[in-house]
Amino acid sequence: MPVEAPPGDAPVGEMESEGASEVVTPGLERQAERAKARQGFLLGLPTIIYLFIFFIIPLGFVVAYSFATRTRSGRTELRDFNLDAYARLGDDIIMTVAWRSLWMSVVTTIICLILAYPLAYFISTRTPAVRNMMLVGVMIPFWSNFLIRTYAWRVLLDSDGLVTQAFEAIGLGDGRILFTSNAVILGLVYGYLPFMVLPLYAAIERIDWSLVEGARDLYASGWAAFRRVVWPLSRPGVIAGSMLVFVPSFGAYVTPAILGGNKEGLLGSYIVLQFLSARNGPVGSAVSVVVLAVMLISTLIYFRSGGKNL
Amino acid sequence: MNETTNGMRPAVELAGVVKRFGDRSGTEVTAVDHVDLTITDGEFFSLLGPSGCGKTTTLRMVAGLELPTAGSIRIHGEEMGLRPPNKRPVNTVFQSYALFPHMTVAANVGFGLEMRKVPQSERRELVDWAIELVEMGSMAHRKPTQLSGGQQQRVALARALVNRPEVLLLDEPLGALDLKLRHQMQHELKNLQREVGITFVYVTHDQEEAVTMSDRIGVMHDGKLLQVDTPEAIYERPTTRFVADFIGQTNFLEATVAGADEVVLANGDRLRLASDHDAGSAVAVTVRPERLTVHRRGEAPTDRHTVDGRVETVTYLGNAVIYGIGVDWMHLEVRCPATLAGDRREVGDDITVSFEPEHAAVVTG
Numbered sequence: 001m002p003v004e005a006p007p008g009d010a011p012v013g014e015m016e017s018e019g020a021s022e023v024v025t026p027g028l029e030r031q032a033e034r035a036k037a038r039q040g041f042l043l044g045l046p047t048i049i050y051l052f053i054f055f056i057i058p059l060g061f062v063v064a065y066s067f068a069t070r071t072r073s074g075r076t077e078l079r080d081f082n083l084d085a086y087a088r089l090g091d092d093i094i095m096t097v098a099w100r101s102l103w104m105s106v107v108t109t110i111i112c113l114i115l116a117y118p119l120a121y122f123i124s125t126r127t128p129a130v131r132n133m134m135l136v137g138v139m140i141p142f143w144s145n146f147l148i149r150t151y152a153w154r155v156l157l158d159s160d161g162l163v164t165q166a167f168e169a170i171g172l173g174d175g176r177i178l179f180t181s182n183a184v185i186l187g188l189v190y191g192y193l194p195f196m197v198l199p200l201y202a203a204i205e206r207i208d209w210s211l212v213e214g215a216r217d218l219y220a221s222g223w224a225a226f227r228r229v230v231w232p233l234s235r236p237g238v239i240a241g242s243m244l245v246f247v248p249s250f251g252a253y254v255t256p257a258i259l260g261g262n263k264e265g266l267l268g269s270y271i272v273l274q275f276l277s278a279r280n281g282p283v284g285s286a287v288s289v290v291v292l293a294v295m296l297i298s299t300l301i302y303f304r305s306g307g308k309n310l
Numbered sequence: 311m312n313e314t315t316n317g318m319r320p321a322v323e324l325a326g327v328v329k330r331f332g333d334r335s336g337t338e339v340t341a342v343d344h345v346d347l348t349i350t351d352g353e354f355f356s357l358l359g360p361s362g363c364g365k366t367t368t369l370r371m372v373a374g375l376e377l378p379t380a381g382s383i384r385i386h387g388e389e390m391g392l393r394p395p396n397k398r399p400v401n402t403v404f405q406s407y408a409l410f411p412h413m414t415v416a417a418n419v420g421f422g423l424e425m426r427k428v429p430q431s432e433r434r435e436l437v438d439w440a441i442e443l444v445e446m447g448s449m450a451h452r453k454p455t456q457l458s459g460g461q462q463q464r465v466a467l468a469r470a471l472v473n474r475p476e477v478l479l480l481d482e483p484l485g486a487l488d489l490k491l492r493h494q495m496q497h498e499l500k501n502l503q504r505e506v507g508i509t510f511v512y513v514t515h516d517q518e519e520a521v522t523m524s525d526r527i528g529v530m531h532d533g534k535l536l537q538v539d540t541p542e543a544i545y546e547r548p549t550t551r552f553v554a555d556f557i558g559q560t561n562f563l564e565a566t567v568a569g570a571d572e573v574v575l576a577n578g579d580r581l582r583l584a585s586d587h588d589a590g591s592a593v594a595v596t597v598r599p600e601r602l603t604v605h606r607r608g609e610a611p612t613d614r615h616t617v618d619g620r621v622e623t624v625t626y627l628g629n630a631v632i633y634g635i636g637v638d639w640m641h642l643e644v645r646c647p648a649t650l651a652g653d654r655r656e657v658g659d660d661i662t663v664s665f666e667p668e669h670a671a672v673v674t675g
Contacts, residue, residue, distance in 0.1 A: 233411070
């Protein structure tokens with residue numbers, strides 16, 4: 001068997017089968033590992049190129065713009081790099097919008113968690129056939145466009161909309177919530193609820209039911225067994241679901257734009273406003289960079305705490 | 311229902327316990343079929359049977375993890391009824407151990423005490439005691455995933471015993487261990503039971519395990535409790551064909567009951583054997599292979615029962631020889647201590663097989 005293949009042109013697949021029975025020198029082993037790594041890289045290359053062109057380069061533009069100079073006419077010029085845009089981040093208007101985005105996405109996440117947990121628990125305790133049907137049910141909203149579904153809410157919530165009229169009919173006074181923060185939260189919860197249900201389901205479904213029996217056998221009430229066994233073991237799902245809801249809610253644009261009107265703008269709307277109306281590219285870019293940083297940090301926290309519990 | 315084998319107070323009493331499971335197509339499966347059973351305080355009791363015989367379901371009903379369809383379960387005289395598992399004075403060692411993966415060994419062991427609101431100082435003392443009892447002192451701060459199967463088994467045992475339950479239920483706790491560890495743990499479990507004096511109800515499908523460890527064994531088959539007795543009585547005097555066959559090797563001689571103390575074998579031979587079956591009912595006489603003796607044709611002692619036959623197979627096992635004997639109306643297996651080759655029968659030898667009447671038992675089914 002040709003063990004002494006010159007470095008570099010050892011055919012990949014053959015290395016292992018031959019090496020198994022014959023003498024393998026450390027050099028050949030390293031060579032095989034390198035060949036395997038190269039193979040992985042080649043497989044990933046199309047996606048890497050795609051992400052580089054359509055994600056990394058535009059992101060670079062955004063970062064560069066955030067340090068750029070805005071001319072009197074509103075054009076952004078990539079010269080005299082400065083921190084002016086970042087200095088404006090403390091402005092009252094930006095802070096107001098930022099806080100609103102933060103608490104709205106936090107409230108959205110909490111409501112989603114409260115709604116999704118019992119549902120996910122229920123689904124994961126069904127028989128497999130029922131389970132799959134219910135999971136398909138959870139995903140049905142994805143079959144139609146998010147924008148269209150959000151517009152549907154606008155119709156429902158408008159003055160003569162079904163929801164408004166129903167509210168008024170049962171005597172809840174002026175039931176019109178369109179263009180309020182409540183409408184935005186409703187829309188966000190509606191849009192992102194499945195992203196909470198699915199990871200929660202995955203986590204709860206994996207829990208060994210005999211652990212609950214074990215807890216009950218050790219004098220735990222049903223509630224205590226949930227609190228001490230089911231809840232801690234489902235935490236990876238809670239964290240994953242919360243991240244999947246919080247991150248897109250924080251940067252949401254479509255929902256607040258359609259259901260929140262002009263008054264309840266969030267960071268997403270503010271950024272669009274800076275680019276399209278105020279023609280202030282550097283400030284829009286600076287806000288974008290900060291939002292991205294917040295999301296990145298949240299995601300890192302997720303991976304850290306999730307990793308500890310998995 | 312208070313009558314027990316040796317007059318001690320009963321720990322667990324099952325009366326007419328039935329468990330039916332309905333599946334989705336509407337058919338019902340009777341997992342446990344009218345089981346009556348009294349387990350004595352302080353006893354090591356085993357429920358033995360093949361998988362699917364209802365032994366685990368019976369155990370789970372005592373624990374409260376399943377509720378009986380009908381019948382009554384009492385623990386120390388108290389009716390359990392619909393009581394949830396957390397309100398029953400029993401603890402379970404699960405087959406899968408069911409250790410909480412997110413808690414340390416010490417937290418696992420202390421869980422039951424914590425749930426019962428035992429003060430922390432006392433709890434710590436009891437947890438230390440239990441962990442020492444199973445010799446896991448050095449592992450108290452590990453997580454269950456960092457332990458071997460045998461170690462997890464010990465933790466599961468400590469977690470149950472620390473609560474000093476009135477009855478400890480064990481559901482095939484050694485099933486996941488390798489053979490050597492099983493033997494060692496069988497020994498330790500038996501010693502542990504003597505040490506703590508708690509009633510053990512032990513579910514297993516391994517007849518050797520049940521025979522070695524138990525004070526009494528209940529053999530289950532198809533949801534029915536067939537026989538409850540000491541290991542020796544189960545082995546020597548089985549009452550059903552299933553029990554005789556399930557516990558060790560045996561020979562069956564088809565027979566008919568002729569009277570209160572006489573049966574007629576299929577070849578017409580009469581045998582003095584007591585049975586409480588009606589005359590004329592079809593039964594079998596069971597004799598263990600090691601209770602049979604092989605003689606040269608016609609040399610068997612006259613006070614033993616004899617059957618003539620011919621050696622068909624000889625299997626040398628080192629410490630024993632197994633003879634397959636063809637009798638004109640059946641086949642017998644005889645296990646003899648291995649003797650020097652000169653004394654061994656050969657294939658084709660005409661021989662006589664004999665046995666003491668008291669080594670035979672009449673079985674039905």
